[in-house]
Amino acid sequence: MLLALDTTTGHSPSMRAGTEAIATGAMIAVIYPESAEPYRSIFTQIIEGIEDKARNRVTRLLVGRNSSNQDIANELRRQDVRVVIALGRNGLRTAMAVNGELKIVAGGLLSLPEAESRKVTLLSLAPDPGLLFERLKSLMPEVHRVHVVFDPNNSGWLIRLARDAARATGLELVAQEAGDLGTALGRYQSLLATADPKRDALWLPQDSTTVDESTILPLVLQESWSRNLAVFSSNLAHARRGALFSLYPDTTEMGRNLALTAMDSLSGTVVRGQFPLRNLLLAVNMRTASHLGLKFSERQQQTFHLTFPEP
Structure with missing residues (x-):
C-alpha cells in the first residue's frame, strides 16, 4: 500500500x-x-x-x-x-x-x-461564466451575443449559471444542446455560417462531447478565423491554438x-x-487579436498572465 x-x-x-x-x-x-x-x-x-x-x-x-x-x-x-x-x-x-x-x-x-x-x-x-463574460466585454465591448454548444449531462449546471451571468453582463446567451458529436458538429456548422462577427462571439466550455479536440476544435478555429468571429475558451490550450483568450486556474x-x-x-x-x-488567470492570443483588429492598452496588457504566440 x-x-x-x-x-x-x-x-x-x-x-x-x-x-x-x-x-x-x-x-x-x-x-x-x-x-x-x-x-x-x-x-x-x-x-x-x-x-x-x-x-x-x-x-x-x-x-x-x-x-x-x-x-x-x-x-x-x-x-x-x-x-x-x-x-x-x-x-x-x-x-x-x-x-x-x-x-x-x-x-x-x-x-x-x-x-x-x-x-x-x-x-x-470550470471557470466562472460571469468572469468569462466580463473579460469578453472588457476586450470586445461591441459583442452583445454569445453562442455556446453544450451537453446538458456535462455542462447543464454551468449553463444555468451562465444564463444568469449573461443577463448581468448585458449579453444574450444562445445556448444549444447537443448530446453527441454529430449533433454538436451540425450546431457549430449552422452557427458559424450565420453568426455576425460584429456583435457575436463563440464560447468553448470544457465539454468533452461538444468541444472535441480532433474534430470540433480545428473546424471552429479555422472557420472563425476566416469569418473574423471571436472565439473564447475555458481551456488554456485553446488560446495557444488560436482562441482569442481563455481563463485558466490559478x-x-x-x-x-x-x-x-x-x-x-x-x-x-x-x-x-x-x-x-x-481563482483564474488570463491568456490572450495576440495574433488572433491582431487578426480581429483589436488593440489593447498598456493597462489592459498588464492584466494578461500569458500571451501567445510565446516570445
Whole structure:
C-alpha cells in the first residue's frame, strides 16, 4: 500500500473558521492520487496553496494503486480528521469510500453527477461564466451575443449559471444542446455560417462531447478565423491554438480557496453542491487579436498572465 503522510503545523491563519479548527484540534486531510506529469505538478501547486492557508493542521494522504481504504480510514480517525479535501476523481472516490462523519470538499474536477454533488462541496475547474463574460466585454465591448454548444449531462449546471451571468453582463446567451458529436458538429456548422462577427462571439466550455479536440476544435478555429468571429475558451490550450483568450486556474490560489472552504465547513457554513472556479488567470492570443483588429492598452496588457504566440 502507498500511503504517504505529511503534517504541517504553524500559527493560526486569519480566516473565518481558522480559530475553530485549532480549538477543536480538528485536522484537514488532503487526499490526492498518485499521478504522472503534468497532473503531479498541478496537485502539488494546489496542495501548496492549501498548506499556505491552513498551515496550522494539514495532513497529506497520497493514494496509490494498491492503497487500502481501511488503512486510510484508520489514519483519518487517528489524526482526528473532520474534513477532507479530495483532489481529482480518484481522490474523491477514496474520500467517499472511507467517509463516515467527514465533510468533503473536492477540487481538481470539472463536474459531478447531481447525486454525488449533493454529498460534497465541489470547487470545479470550470471557470466562472460571469468572469468569462466580463473579460469578453472588457476586450470586445461591441459583442452583445454569445453562442455556446453544450451537453446538458456535462455542462447543464454551468449553463444555468451562465444564463444568469449573461443577463448581468448585458449579453444574450444562445445556448444549444447537443448530446453527441454529430449533433454538436451540425450546431457549430449552422452557427458559424450565420453568426455576425460584429456583435457575436463563440464560447468553448470544457465539454468533452461538444468541444472535441480532433474534430470540433480545428473546424471552429479555422472557420472563425476566416469569418473574423471571436472565439473564447475555458481551456488554456485553446488560446495557444488560436482562441482569442481563455481563463485558466490559478492553482495555488485555488488551493487557498479549498482550504478556506474546508475550514468554513467545520462551522457548518458551507453549502454542498458544485461551484465554478473564480481563482483564474488570463491568456490572450495576440495574433488572433491582431487578426480581429483589436488593440489593447498598456493597462489592459498588464492584466494578461500569458500571451501567445510565446516570445
